[in-house]
Amino acid sequence: MTETFRTELMRGSLDLMILSVLAEGEKYGYLIQQSLRESSNGRADPKAGTLYPLLQRLETDKLIRSRWESETGRRRKWYNLTAKGKKKLQSQAQEWFELSACLNKLLEPVVQISPEPA
Amino acid sequence: MTETFRTELMRGSLDLMILSVLAEGEKYGYLIQQSLRESSNGRADPKAGTLYPLLQRLETDKLIRSRWESETGRRRKWYNLTAKGKKKLQSQAQEWFELSACLNKLLEPVVQISPEPA
DNA sequence: AGGTATGTATCGGGAGTCTATATATAGGTA
DNA sequence: TACCTATATATAGACTCCCGATACATACCT
Numbered sequence: 001m002t003e004t005f006r007t008e009l010m011r012g013s014l015d016l017m018i019l020s021v022l023a024e025g026e027k028y029g030y031l032i033q034q035s036l037r038e039s040s041n042g043r044a045d046p047k048a049g050t051l052y053p054l055l056q057r058l059e060t061d062k063l064i065r066s067r068w069e070s071e072t073g074r075r076r077k078w079y080n081l082t083a084k085g086k087k088k089l090q091s092q093a094q095e096w097f098e099l100s101a102c103l104n105k106l107l108e109p110v111v112q113i114s115p116e117p118a
Numbered sequence: 119m120t121e122t123f124r125t126e127l128m129r130g131s132l133d134l135m136i137l138s139v140l141a142e143g144e145k146y147g148y149l150i151q152q153s154l155r156e157s158s159n160g161r162a163d164p165k166a167g168t169l170y171p172l173l174q175r176l177e178t179d180k181l182i183r184s185r186w187e188s189e190t191g192r193r194r195k196w197y198n199l200t201a202k203g204k205k206k207l208q209s210q211a212q213e214w215f216e217l218s219a220c221l222n223k224l225l226e227p228v229v230q231i232s233p234e235p236a
Numbered sequence: 237a238g239g240t241a242t243g244t245a246t247c248g249g250g251a252g253t254c255t256a257t258a259t260a261t262a263g264g265t266a
Numbered sequence: 267t268a269c270c271t272a273t274a275t276a277t278a279g280a281c282t283c284c285c286g287a288t289a290c291a292t293a294c295c296t
Contacts, residue, residue: 005217007253008282009210012130013221014253020221023228030274040220050253052276057252074261074274092127093229099123100218102158103131103138110141111211125284126251132284148243168284170245175283192243192292 004045016096017044018054019081019089022064028076029055055079063088122163134214135162136172137199137207140182146194147173173197181206 021027021035029051037045046054058064063085069076081089139145139153147169155163164172176182181203187194199207 005213005220008133009130009213009217011252011283012127013217015126017221017224020224020228028274039224043216043220047254048275049255049257049277052274053252056276076274089228090230093225095123095127096221096225098161099127099131100222102123102161103135103214104218106135106138106157107211107214110138110207112208129252129283146243147245165285166244167246167286167288171283174245194243 002041002043005043010044010046012099013096014044014046014050014054015058016089016092018051018058019063019085019092022079022081023086023089026078026080028069028078030076032079058085120159120161123161128162128164131214132162132164132168132172133176134207134210136169136176137181137203137210140197140199141204141207144196144198146187146196148194150197176203 017036017040018032021032021039024035027035029048032055033046033048033051055064055066059066059079062082064079065082066077066079069078135154135158136150139150139157142153145153147166150173151164151166151169173182173184177184177197179202180200182197183200184195184197187196
């Protein structure tokens with residue numbers, strides 16, 4: 001298995017990743033963590049000490065909302081994108097694509113061509 | 119003119135950008151700043167208080183080396199990639215492409231198609 | 237003489253991720 | 267029973283990195 005992405009590299013896009021995962025539907029923290037880990041093939045794996053403060057921050061900014069669910073076995077806090085959160089996801093994605101294009105252009109002349117694994 | 123990229127979005131890739139700019143050839147701090155600003159159409163524009171400590175950090179890590187040049191008018195500190203720095207540029211670029219692919223896959227189902235400006 | 241651009245550098249503050257720790261419950265096993 | 271692991275959320279302190287403010291110095295223009 002490959003390593004996880006460096007912390008400093010992840011920093012820029014972690015909010016965007018969480019918002020993307022939540023766009024798939026309502027999820028609780030631990031499930032968000034699992035979803036992201038799986039969809040990134042283990043490369044993106046924020047720790048609990050990162051994730052929960054991040055979710056609190058997103059909720060403070062009203063990008064997500066939460067509800068407690070304790071009926072069915074475990075105590076879980078389910079999160080959902082707000083309308084504001086959906087807009088934010090769109091604009092952050094747009095900004096990320098632009099950064100991506102910018103960096104691709106910068107890297108184009110300097111990267112070595114390496115053979116793709118068959 | 120469009121806005122600069124958000125600080126938090128930039129954080130992950132600023133080192134990589136500086137290394138890329140230096141791959142074009144020997145440059146001094148102020149010139150690195152200008153090069154990056156121009157090649158990013160003004161979207162990436164790290165401040166002096168960011169750039170100079172960053173360059174010191176890269177030099178401490180032996181990814182770049184420097185020499186003072188005071189003969190021709192202004193006092194300038196010219197920076198160059200080391201062999202280690204070139205390797206780092208390759209590996210960080212590789213990692214960035216992988217993160218990029220990961221995020222593209224995540225965003226694919228959630229982003230709206232917006233018409234390209236003609 | 238004064239203002240702007242060039243050029244490098246440090247300091248304090250703020251934001252965000254890490255590790256470590258705390259708490260609690262469900263399920264499996266010795 | 268007792269223990270261990272996975273599940274589930276949360277906080278505290280340490281650390282890194284970027285920013286704005288500030289400092290200093292020189293070249294050029296008006």
